[in-house]
Amino acid sequence: MKLREALKLDSSGIAKLKDELRAKVDNSLLNAFISLDEAGDGVPIAIKDNIQVKGWSVTAGSKILQGYISPYNATVIDKLKGAGLCAFGRTNMDEFAMGSTTESSYYGKTLNPHDNSCVPGGSSGGSAAAVASGEAIAALGSDTGGSIRQPAAYCGIVGMKPTYGRVSRYGLGAYASSLDQIGPMTQDVEDAALLYDIISGYDQNDSTSADVEYESVVDKLDGNRVLNIGITPSHLENAAPQIQKAYKKAVKALKDAGHNIVECTLLDPKYDISAYYITATAEATTNLARYDGVRYGRRAESDTLEQLYINSRSEGFGDEVKRRILLGNFVLSSGYYDAYYIKAQKVRRVIKDEYAKLFEKVDLILSPVAPTTAPKFGALSDPLQMYLSDIYTIGVNLAGLPAISLPVNKDEDTLPIGLQLIAAPYDEQTLFDGALSLERALETL
Amino acid sequence: MFETVIGLEVHTQLNTQTKLFCSCATSFDQRANLNTCPVCLALPGALPRFNRSVLHKAVSFGTAVDATINRVSHFDRKSYFYPDSPSAYQITQLYTPIVEHGRLEIEPKDADSKIIRINRAHIEADAGKNIHDDSRSKVDLNRAGTPLLEIVSEPDMRSTEEVTLYLKKLHSIVRYLDISDANMQEGSFRVDVNVSIRPKGDDKLYTRVEIKNINSFKFITKAIEIEVERQIDAWEDGVYDEVIVQETRLFDQAAQVTRSMRGKEDSADYRYFLEPDLLKVVVDDEMYESAIEIPELPDAKRARFIDELGLSPYDASVLTSDLYMANYFESMVEDGAGAKMSCVWLSVELQGRLDSSLEESLVDAPKLALLVKRIEDKTISAKAAKEVLDHLCSSKIGVDEAIDKLGLKQISDSSAIEAIVNDVLSANQDKVEQYRAGKDKLFGFFVGQVMKASKGSANPQSVNEILKREL
Ligand SMILES: [Zn+2]
Numbered sequence: 001m002k003l004r005e006a007l008k009l010d011s012s013g014i015a016k017l018k019d020e021l022r023a024k025v026d027n028s029l030l031n032a033f034i035s036l037d038e039a040g041d042g043v044p045i046a047i048k049d050n051i052q053v054k055g056w057s058v059t060a061g062s063k064i065l066q067g068y069i070s071p072y073n074a075t076v077i078d079k080l081k082g083a084g085l086c087a088f089g090r091t092n093m094d095e096f097a098m099g100s101t102t103e104s105s106y107y108g109k110t111l112n113p114h115d116n117s118c119v120p121g122g123s124s125g126g127s128a129a130a131v132a133s134g135e136a137i138a139a140l141g142s143d144t145g146g147s148i149r150q151p152a153a154y155c156g157i158v159g160m161k162p163t164y165g166r167v168s169r170y171g172l173g174a175y176a177s178s179l180d181q182i183g184p185m186t187q188d189v190e191d192a193a194l195l196y197d198i199i200s201g202y203d204q205n206d207s208t209s210a211d212v213e214y215e216s217v218v219d220k221l222d223g224n225r226v227l228n229i230g231i232t233p234s235h236l237e238n239a240a241p242q243i244q245k246a247y248k249k250a251v252k253a254l255k256d257a258g259h260n261i262v263e264c265t266l267l268d269p270k271y272d273i274s275a276y277y278i279t280a281t282a283e284a285t286t287n288l289a290r291y292d293g294v295r296y297g298r299r300a301e302s303d304t305l306e307q308l309y310i311n312s313r314s315e316g317f318g319d320e321v322k323r324r325i326l327l328g329n330f331v332l333s334s335g336y337y338d339a340y341y342i343k344a345q346k347v348r349r350v351i352k353d354e355y356a357k358l359f360e361k362v363d364l365i366l367s368p369v370a371p372t373t374a375p376k377f378g379a380l381s382d383p384l385q386m387y388l389s390d391i392y393t394i395g396v397n398l399a400g401l402p403a404i405s406l407p408v409n410k411d412e413d414t415l416p417i418g419l420q421l422i423a424a425p426y427d428e429q430t431l432f433d434g435a436l437s438l439e440r441a442l443e444t445l
Numbered sequence: 446m447f448e449t450v451i452g453l454e455v456h457t458q459l460n461t462q463t464k465l466f467c468s469c470a471t472s473f474d475q476r477a478n479l480n481t482c483p484v485c486l487a488l489p490g491a492l493p494r495f496n497r498s499v500l501h502k503a504v505s506f507g508t509a510v511d512a513t514i515n516r517v518s519h520f521d522r523k524s525y526f527y528p529d530s531p532s533a534y535q536i537t538q539l540y541t542p543i544v545e546h547g548r549l550e551i552e553p554k555d556a557d558s559k560i561i562r563i564n565r566a567h568i569e570a571d572a573g574k575n576i577h578d579d580s581r582s583k584v585d586l587n588r589a590g591t592p593l594l595e596i597v598s599e600p601d602m603r604s605t606e607e608v609t610l611y612l613k614k615l616h617s618i619v620r621y622l623d624i625s626d627a628n629m630q631e632g633s634f635r636v637d638v639n640v641s642i643r644p645k646g647d648d649k650l651y652t653r654v655e656i657k658n659i660n661s662f663k664f665i666t667k668a669i670e671i672e673v674e675r676q677i678d679a680w681e682d683g684v685y686d687e688v689i690v691q692e693t694r695l696f697d698q699a700a701q702v703t704r705s706m707r708g709k710e711d712s713a714d715y716r717y718f719l720e721p722d723l724l725k726v727v728v729d730d731e732m733y734e735s736a737i738e739i740p741e742l743p744d745a746k747r748a749r750f751i752d753e754l755g756l757s758p759y760d761a762s763v764l765t766s767d768l769y770m771a772n773y774f775e776s777m778v779e780d781g782a783g784a785k786m787s788c789v790w791l792s793v794e795l796q797g798r799l800d801s802s803l804e805e806s807l808v809d810a811p812k813l814a815l816l817v818k819r820i821e822d823k824t825i826s827a828k829a830a831k832e833v834l835d836h837l838c839s840s841k842i843g844v845d846e847a848i849d850k851l852g853l854k855q856i857s858d859s860s861a862i863e864a865i866v867n868d869v870l871s872a873n874q875d876k877v878e879q880y881r882a883g884k885d886k887l888f889g890f891f892v893g894q895v896m897k898a899s900k901g902s903a904n905p906q907s908v909n910e911i912l913k914r915e916l
Contacts, residue, residue, distance in 0.1 A: 052490045060489065072483050074490055173489040177721035206492050207723050283721050286522050289533030290487040294584065305582070309526055332524075332716035341718055 003138040003191040006043045007084070017137070018044055018088065024135045025089065030111045032120075032130040034059075034090045044088030045080055045195070046136035048127050050097055050173035051182065053077050053087045060173045061093040061105035061123075064291045064316025066298045074171020075206070076140060076182050076199040083198045091139060092126030095318045096288060097147055097175040099123050100386050101377075104320045109377060112155060114415055118374040121151030127185045128155040132416075138195055139185040144175045145276055146369070146393025148183045149405035153418025154374035156407040158435075159185045160192045163425045164400030165210035167196075168203030174287040176280035177208070179397040189406060189439045193218045193432045200428075210426070217429050223436035229254055229421075230264040230362035238269070238391060240372045246408045246417040247368060253441035254366070259434075262362050267354050269391040271347050276394040277387060278331050278344035285328025291316065323383060352399040359424040364434045366421055368392045369405045373415035392420070402428050404435045408442055446645045447680070449673050451608055451638060452600035452653070455615060456593045457625040458571065458633035459502050465570045465592040466493030466536065473631075477576075477585040485590035487531035492722050495520075497732075499592045502624035503543045503568055504728055504736035506594060509618050510563050512547030514737075516728045520568075520720035525713060528584045529572040537595075539717045542567035543726065549598075549618075550744070551610040561611050562599040568726075569593050594624070600639065600650065605666040612636065612662060613766065617743045620768045629660050640669055642676045651685075655693045656703055668696040672703050746771055754784040763792050769803055773810045780814035783821060790817050794831065798838045808837045815844040823904060829853040856903045859911060862895070865903065866911050869894045880916060888912070 006017060021044060025033050034049055037056045047053060050060040052070040054077075059065035077087055094104045102110045102125025110125045112118040113133035120129040124141030128151035131139050141148040143161035152159025160183045167182045174180060184195035201214040231251055236244050255261055293299035293312025300311035317325070331340035358365060369392055380386040396403045402425070405418040421438065423431035464471055467484035483491035507514045518541045522534040547563035573589035575582055596615065602608050616634060619625045627634040641653040656672055659665050672694070679688040694703040728736070741749075743765045750761035765771045770791065777787040790813055799806055816837070820830050825848055836847045848854055856862055869891060870877055880887040895908050 050489075052488075058489065065489070068489070070490075071488070072491075169490075170492050171490040174722075205494060207494055208721075282718055286524055286532075286534050286716075286718075289524060289526065290489075290531060292526065292533060294528050295486060295531060296488070305528065329716065332718055334714050334716075337716075337718070 001137055002187055003043070004194055006137050007194070009043070011041070014041070014043060021088070021135060021137075024133075028133065028135055029116070030113060030120075030129050030133055030135070031108055032091055032110050032126045032133065032135055034061075034092050034107050034126070036089045037087070038089075039077070039087040040081060042081065042084050042086035044137065045085050046089045046091050046127055046130045046139035047077070047087045048124050048139070048141050049090045049093050050142060050175075051076060051140060052171035052173070053090075056087070056090065058090070058173070059106070060097065061095045061107060062291075062316065062318070062321070063106045064293075064297050064312065066106075068297045072171065074182075075168035075203045077171065079199050079201075085198065089130070089136065091124070091130055091136075094123035094125070094147075095321050096173070096284070097123040097142055097144055097180075098284070098320050098324050100146070100150060100389055101375075101380055102126060102151070103377065104318050106318070112374050112415075114156060115374070117376055118415065119154065119377055119380070121154035121370075121374060123147040123151075124159070124185065125151045128152050128157055128159065131155070131157045131185050131187060138187070138191055140182055140195075140199070141185045142172055142175075142180055142182050143397065144179045144280060145390050145397050148185060149369050149393055149403060149418070149420055150390075152185055152405045153369035153407070153420075154416065156416030156418070157185060157187060158189055158192045158404065158406045159183065159418075160196055160404040160431075161396060161402060162196060162200060162428060163210070163402040164397075165208055166200050166402070166426070166428070168201075168206040168209050170203055170205040174283075176283040177287060178283060179276075179280060181397075189404070189432060189435045190218075190221065192404065192435075193221055196428065196432075212426065215429075217432050220429060221436060222433050223440050225430075225433045225437070226258050226260070227363040227430065227434050227437070228260045228262050228361065229434065230262045230358060230365040232264050232266050232365065232367060235266050235269070235367065235392075238371050239368045242373065242414065243368050243371065243417060247366070247419060249445070250366060250408050250419050250438060250442070253445050254438060256445070257437050257441040259437070264358055264362065264365065266358075266395070267351060269395065272351060272395045272398060273387060273391060275344045275347040275351065275398055276390070277327065278340050279348065279398070281324045281328035282332050282341050283328070285325045285332065288317075288321065288325060320383070348398050351395055355395070355399045355401060355422075356424075363427075363430050364421045364423055366419060369418045369420045373417055396420075396422055400425060402426075402431050404431055406435055406439055408438075447642045447673075447677055448645045448647075449603055449669070450600045450641045450643060450650060450653075451602040451669065453598045453602070453608065453611065454637040454639070455596045455612070456571075456635040456637075457596065457619050457627055459499055459592040459594055460623070460625050461496060461498050461502075461592055463496055464590040465496050465499060465568070466590055469590065471591050473587055475587055477583070478587060480587045481589070485531065485586060487533075493536060493720075495723055495726065496592065499568055500543070500726060500728060501732060501736045502622070503566065503594055504733060505622050505739050506566055506596075506619065506624060507544035507547060508737045508739050509622055509742055510544075510547035510549055510566075512544045512563060512566070514728060514733070515541055515543055515545060516733070517541070518543045518567075518726045520723045520726065521717045522720050523715045523717055525715060527572070527575075528582065529575050529586075529589065531573070531586060531589055535570055535572065536720055536723070537569035538567035540719070543728075549611060549614055551607060551614055553604075553606055553610060559607065561601045561607070564597045564599050566594050566596045569595055600641075600653070605669050608638070608665060608669065609662055612665070614743070617766055617768065621740060621742055623740075629662075632660070635660075636665055638665060638669060638672075640672050640676070642673060642680065652689050652691050654689065654691070654703075656696050657693055657706065658695045664696060664698060667701065668703060671696075671701060675703065743771075750784075754778065756784060756788055760788045760792065764788060767803075773803060773813075776810035777814040777817065780811055780818075782814040782817035786817045786821065787814065790834075794834055795838075798834065806838070807841060808834070812837060812844055819844060819848065823855055824848065825853050825855050826901075826905065829855070829901065852900060852902065854902055856899055856907075859907055862899070862903050862907050862911050863915070865895055865898050866908070866915050869898060870915060877916065888916075891916070
């Protein structure tokens with residue numbers, strides 16, 4: 001059942017839907033859900049474990065937050081409630097959203113519904129697997145460097161990252177404050193637009209949220225607009241052959257639908273990787289400093305204050321989180337700050353300007369989401385290899401742009417492949433219009 | 446000979462209704478951790494929201510010390526682990542503070558005046574409090590997130606006298622601006638002292654030692670003297686480089702020593718960087734215009750008291766050192782009491798009788814003004830007025846009521862005094878004759894008898910005149 005159909009159900013219809021979902025989750029081996037918590041009445045939406053729901057144990061997939069019960073709702077949860085939806089089930093994720101496979105969760109790995117030997121992607125792997133397997137009709141994820149779009153691509157669903165500032169971050173357990181955005185993960189483009197509309201808008205509790213009049217995208221959703229769509233052939237070199245093939249197929253579909261295809265070049269993605277990992281880890285290292293065992297969460301046994309900190313954090317955090325905390329501390333330490341952090345901010349500015357220039361010529365950019373399809377479990381155990389797999393997604397976060405990942409090879413007998421459309425800041429309308437057009441064009445190809 | 450080099454960091458708590466980044470109340474006499482919320486507890490997902498009323502106060506302060514106001518400033522994160530800091534970073538302003546390059550003028554005894562430069566004043570969030578009892582440590586976060594203005598001077602002070610003058614001036618300025626309660630005992634005006642020494646004539650800056658935890662002007666002076674002595678001893682013993690290191694020391698009032706403070710300050714690298722959860726801080730034109738409209742400051746008020754009210758420089762300084770006292774005094778003058786009399790009766794007579802603060806006194810400005818006017822219109826004598834004031838200080842009675850009750854109304858009516866004089870003279874005929882025979886010393890005796898008979902209420906001047914005439 002699509003989200004837009006569920007929104008038409010009466011209360012008994014919703015109750016029946018919830019029963020079906022409960023049964024599916026109970027019988028599932030995917031481990032998409034950490035637990036099937038519920039919060040009130042309404043159309044059920046699966047929630048990533050880093051979004052605060054009052055009364056739920058919200059743990060960001062980490063041991064260190066075991067025992068913590070959130071006393072408040074994230075702004076997006078209140079918005080869901082206000083629109084007749086409700087939080088339904090906590091989905092699995094990489095610990096503190098740091099990862100691309102959901103393997104680093106304290107609760108064990110989540111399986112890809114299309115091939116159980118493969119990862120669902122990450123960090124919002126649980127939300128993607130739940131929607132792809134029909135265990136959820138729609139879900140919320142969070143995207144710091146591709147954490148919505150990449151698992152959506154690996155699992156064959158639609159995942160959308162809004163413009164930075166469109167959706168309130170209030171109540172989203174922070175990974176990297178200047179990059180994080182909450183977004184919808186759905187079965188198709190129209191559902192994504194619907195859920196995006198519900199959770200978006202200015203929030204005074206998030207100072208970085210954009211104080212602009214919000215206009216619904218669903219009301220004006222138009223798959224027939226003719227758009228200028230930028231393609232980046234040189235950018236494709238790093239992608240596997242089947243990704244390149246899918247890309248060409250999408251370009252043809254867009255051409256056939258009447259869009260103008262414009263060839264563009266993007267900055268070498270190696271700059272994206274450096275700027276991203278310096279910025280994200282610097283912010284993360286301070287954002288995660290509050291998890292110290294003093295006020296909430298899991299406290300380790302210790303005789304002194306110093307030991308309390310060391311033991312709680314050593315036992316509570318997993319390897320990838322520790323690695324990023326160390327990296328963040330290093331880039332911020334005195335003597336290195338200018339060489340790393342300041343330089344990364346300059347690179348970030350260049351990337352932003354580069355995109356701004358591109359959007360003077362085109363309405364949207366078509367890009368791969370990941371260089372390969374979903375890898376096998378353990379294949380990305382080398383951290384550097386994992387960081388490099390983010391090359392197509394992180395530029396969008398660095399520049400604060402909206403982007404949507406959608407499946408392009410649903411009918412083929414392989415793992416799903418997703419591609420993304422990227423739009424100028426705050427131009428979600430064009431993003432959804434173009435995505436709807438591509439979705440339809442692919443169906444008729 | 447050594448010279449002492451001192452710079453000060455003053456943390457003054459801004460008197461806002463709510464905290465710096467959340468809407469929790471800033472009152473502290475509450476149950477522990479009552480005034481807290483997801484933001485000031487640093488729960489996952491909570492975000493800071495800047496209380497802009499703080500900005501107004503900071504701009505007013507900058508204006509008062511002739512500083513540059515940065516119309517765009519930023520917040521930074523300062524990282525350190527300590528239980529009183531829930532997020533393990535303090536939100537402060539390192540790279541671009543709101544106020545920079547200010548100055549404050551002081552007047553040391555043996556010099557005309559001296560400028561103490563103010564390096565910066567920046568906005569930051571206060572920490573909570575750690576409470577240690579026997580075997581447990583507790584954390585109270587009611588204070589966590591309270592707005593502070595940290596005012597950092599250049600190392601321009603050379604003596605404890607200059608330090609005291611600077612601090613008193615700064616204290617009166619924040620009080621005049623009404624941006625802080627600035628109560629040292631309650632911790633809303635906290636002073637950290639940076640002290641170093643150097644041979645006189647040397648202009649190099651040597652190792653500075655920071656002293657924290659001093660909560661009165663008296664102890665600041667003491668702490669500096671003790672620390673300077675420690676540094677000079679080390680220098681003269683030839684162990685300066687080994688013993689004097691850049692560190693934070695706590696002043697131990699009981700033992701009268703400074704002690705090295707180990708722990709969070711230990712070789713700290715605060716890893717400052719731009720706070721990503723907050724936007725840049727912009728002072729728009731409207732706020733700027735309203736914030737630079739500041740009330741009359743102590744120096745201007747002092748000059749006015751001297752020029753317009755004819756007070757001595759000393760009296761004017763005493764009255765303007767405290768805003769409440771200055772306002773009290775002005776209100777007395779507005780009520781029609783003479784300036785000089787008001788000054789004496791406020792700063793000497795009333796102050797001398799107070800156990801607690803002037804604010805809490807039962808004698809308010811209208812009452813004291815009326816008392817002064819009763820002296821001026823000769824209703825009572827100055828001596829009687831002291832007795833009335835004693836009474837006013839201990840009960841809620843009115844001035845005229847007290848005069849009546851104590852029977853202290855002065856008799857200036859000459860016929861009434863004449864009657865008493867005649868009674869006294871006829872009762873002491875022998876003395877009258879002796880006086881008339883040339884024993885002048887007896888005049889005092891007659892005055893005393895008349896005052897006694899009038900129970901002290903006769904106007905002494907009239908008594909003198911009438912006695913002379915009748916004798
Ligand atoms: Zn609060």
